[in-house]
Amino acid sequence: NAGVTQTPKFQVLKTGQSMTLQCAQDMNHNSMYWYRQDPGMGLRLIYYSASEGTTDKGEVPNGYNVSRLNKREFSLRLESAAPSQTSVYFCASSVGTGRGETQYFGPGTRLLVL
């Protein structure tokens, strides 16, 4: 099992460019999440998908869109990148959204927006 995989590992964008971050999990999990990690801020939830076909906003959704393509894949799209979106992005998955379910994280995507 690869667990949670993310592509790309690194990306440099210019302001205004668009890109999609890909995430896939092979653990047959129902729920998937996108977080961003900024220095001194911990992890903050951008969007999540409780199950295939559903998505909901997290704490910091502005400037992002998501697609739950199927049970395995959950993508994050930046339509018009801004320097404030420079961050490390983590995808995670869990069996469900029940209280206390363990979230399994991917290795992250480092994004730099110039």
Add this chain to the structure above:
Amino acid sequence: AQSVTQPDIHITVSEGASLELRCNYSYGATPYLFWYVQSPGQGLQLLLKYFSGDTLVQGIKGFEAEFKRSQSSFNLRKPSVHWSDAAEYFCAVGANFGNEKLTFGTGTRLTIIP
């Protein structure tokens, strides 16, 4: 609203010495509490979690944490650290809602010196 405070941004410990990382939470009822570890360039890995019952929780890699309701704390401990424990450690709290409502602390970076 729930919150997590990790008061120590950076801790340096000698190899073989004991370790305690502090975590204080704010939540009205009994929370779900987690400790995650992030090795350099990696995603987060769950060390341990507390739901209810025994307030001393054992985790992976020889870590343990103690839930103290009176102090609103969930400190992480290890009796003897190894060089491979150098990483960033995150405390997180979940509330009455679903798993998507995890709130992470800002992290404590652990450096191990020979």
